Amino acid sequence: MSIYVYAIVDTDHPLRLDGLKGVGDPGGALRAVEAGDLRAVVSDAPPELRAKRRDLAAHQSVLERLLEDGAVLPMRFGLIGADDEQVVSVLEANATSYAERLGEVDGRVEYNLKVSRDEDDLLREIVDGSEDVRRLNEFTRANPTAQDQKMALGELLSKEVRTREEQEARDVVERLSDAADGHAVSDPVESAFLNVSFLVKRERADAFSRAVTEEANRRGDAYAFRLRGPLPPYSFV
Template sequence: MSLASEELRYVYAVCRPLDAPLAADLTGVGGVPPRQLAHEGLVALVGPVPERDFAEEPLRRHLEDLDWLSETARAHQRVIAALTSVTCPLPLRLGTVFRDDSGVRAMLTEGADRFRRVLERIDGRVEWGVKVTLESAEPAQEGAARTPAPDKPRSGRDYLRQRRNRQTAQEEGWQRAEAFARNLHEKLSRRADDARLHAPQNSSLSQAPGRNILNAAYLVPRAHSEEFVELVEGTKDDQGDSSDLRVELTGPWAAYSFTADEPGADEPGTGKSAGAGTERPR
């Protein structure tokens, strides 16, 4: 069997023709530099990958190997990040593969209208991610030595009173945190061209302390990104007594959260593989 027949085409993203070259030393999955495949006014960034790893069945097995998956995801994201520095790409799923160049061209032809529609919407824009996390449990433990412990309950009534007071304080803290996150989201949405609310991040999976309240993405014009960042950074002045709130800003990313025609719709350009969903790094 020839070498060519053992290779598949890994597709990273779809974009418009590039006005600037990618870095000469850029490498993708397998350490291979990506190349541009132009077709009908669109460009797919592709690279060769071995069939033994990226055919449907071996890819399914590899996706259960966290080390392999992590290495592949880093290589995939490295290419997307480089592409985002010179254009506004539409990222495809991790593990999007086709048999050959003809399959990639067919994908571009079939999805041309949708690709162009999405590329028009995200043109000149990047994605910023914002999270708000309530760290009430951890600070309470850290401050235990500094804060006098409540008096030991002298009776069942005292115990119930202390418990009720703790619950009231927790509920009030949640209400303040949720109000802060809601107001922040409304403020940031007014400064963005579009916004998406994602499900709160599970702390047991992210290994981040506290409880995630807001997990949102904002589509922001590149030209206005500096003002958007300053707006997020200035939120510390709005927290008041809620010093146990943590606001995190990530980006700029490719517009991962805005590649579907409608919120919740499948993103365009998924390949025939069993790849994981398109998602910006967390």
Template sequence: MTSQNAAAMPASQHYIYGIVAASSQFPEALSGLEDAPVRPYIVDRLAALISPTSLETVRPERRHLSAHQSVLTKVAQATDVLPMAFGMISDSEAAVGETLTEYSEVFSRELARIAGRVEMTVRLRLQGDDIFRMYVEQFPELKRRRDACFSGPREPNQMELLDLGQHFERLLTRDREEKIETAMSVLRPIVSEIKSVEPHDERLMFSIACLIDRGIAQRFDSAIEELASKYRDDYRIEVNGPWPPYSFVGLSLQEPWRP
């Protein structure tokens, strides 16, 4: 990377992808939002990865989300990067430099914390279309309640259906919690940090983010195999990554850039 002089650059809006060390090496010819070239803007030991943009606000459209993630994923394959939240825009390059200066200690500390590490996502997904039926087969008490509702001479009333549904939800919540704890117990000894992420799909039993050292891929794969052996064939383990540490970087900046 070569240093950029803020005073020599024209004032214009720029999209910010992330923060890296100024000495970092990463892929050349990166393109970001609106196919604009991505480059480092360096201040001392830090660099913001930026590209010019004509957008006042970046809407969470597929093309924008894809461009944002693509840049960060490619950079993370080569070096440590602090990913910025999607949609961050600076009014000028000078403002980029000011923020790098103001938050240099925070950025440097976070870069040191995630140095040599990437994020992996581990998910457990229920297979099949009828989750309720699967739980009826697994839990005798739910089967008994289901049969009591639908095996009699009359149709179940609203309260009986509500009770059945609430019992199912309690079972599902308890089962999720138990499976999360099992996964945590297997993965926690080999990862640097770990956290459960709110599932975005009703068939997801859990979604767990792991911050791991780049060099433990084989140990991580072995842990995943051990974890998969603990679940029935009704479940499928999904592993995605490596990613930038999205789930482990929570910078609280006082609005230097606007979303």
């Protein structure tokens, strides 16, 4: 039977998995597959696996429980091996890199931050700060049939928005980096110009959250900061 893999931990990591079930209906029994100093937390994979809420929640619950007791290399939802032997083979082949990764995330958790800005506020700033945008904007308002100028204005606005958002994203990351041990920037999503994950020491979690709040307050009501965590360190595996 194929094997569903949740995470990799070292062999000293407690497996307090009582009361938890794995993915599937009914949920599979959780167990460990060991190789050397590593163990993979697994269950039997269901015949058909889809990203249903129940299975996503089961996957996340296993990771959160493991994270409470130490370093975890979390696997993304849906990772399946052919059998225990294949899992052992992968653990053995990657033992050094897995051990290094476990050392890097030990005592640390991930926080994901998404930052968005009110579009009207940004556009007002661009119009006020760019003579070319202001000139084209005034011309197209006075000449609503001037299609070429409208296209030029749209292209110029798009370029200005991209440039300013990229700069603001760099500024936010730089201002928060001192409160974290590392960061990983992902593609923007959900209208957020910044989608970044930070690796934070557990004992500095409160300080990091305060730093995010201070940055949000500094930027004002036109910005929305959405912080999630603590999370398993998905972005640093």
